[in-house]
Amino acid sequence: MTKILAITTHATDDPTRATLAFVLAAGAIETGKEAAIALIADGSYLAKPEIAKNIHGVAAPPLPDLISKIVEAMIPVYI
Numbered sequence: 001m002t003k004i005l006a007i008t009t010h011a012t013d014d015p016t017r018a019t020l021a022f023v024l025a026a027g028a029i030e031t032g033k034e035a036a037i038a039l040i041a042d043g044s045y046l047a048k049p050e051i052a053k054n055i056h057g058v059a060a061p062p063l064p065d066l067i068s069k070i071v072e073a074m075i076p077v078y079i
Contacts, residue, residue, distance in 0.1 A: 003034045008043040011051060018046060019057030022066035029073045036076045044079050 006021035006028075021037050028035035045051050046063070055063035070077065 001032075001034050002028075003036075004028045005036050005038060007038045007040055008046070009041040011042045011045040012055070013042055015055045015063075016057035016060065018043065018055050019060045019063055019066065022063060022070060023057075023060055025075050026066055026069045026073075029069075029075065036078065037070065038078045047077075047079050 004024065006024040008018055008021035010017040012018070021039075021043070025035040025037050039046055046055065052063050052067060057063075060066075
């Protein structure tokens, strides 16, 4: 089985890039792949609900919606 580790190093500084790891992981599970997310550097701020709730990248769902999918699919998130 294919395994994907999606990494983000961004948060409020670039909401679109911050969202991409979550979009990638959510898409991976929809296609039957195994996924995990790593929050590195500024990306670690996304673990704070008060920050994550305000992230909405261009042409992507709001981060709280993506986080719900990640939690539901039990995708590991490493900080």
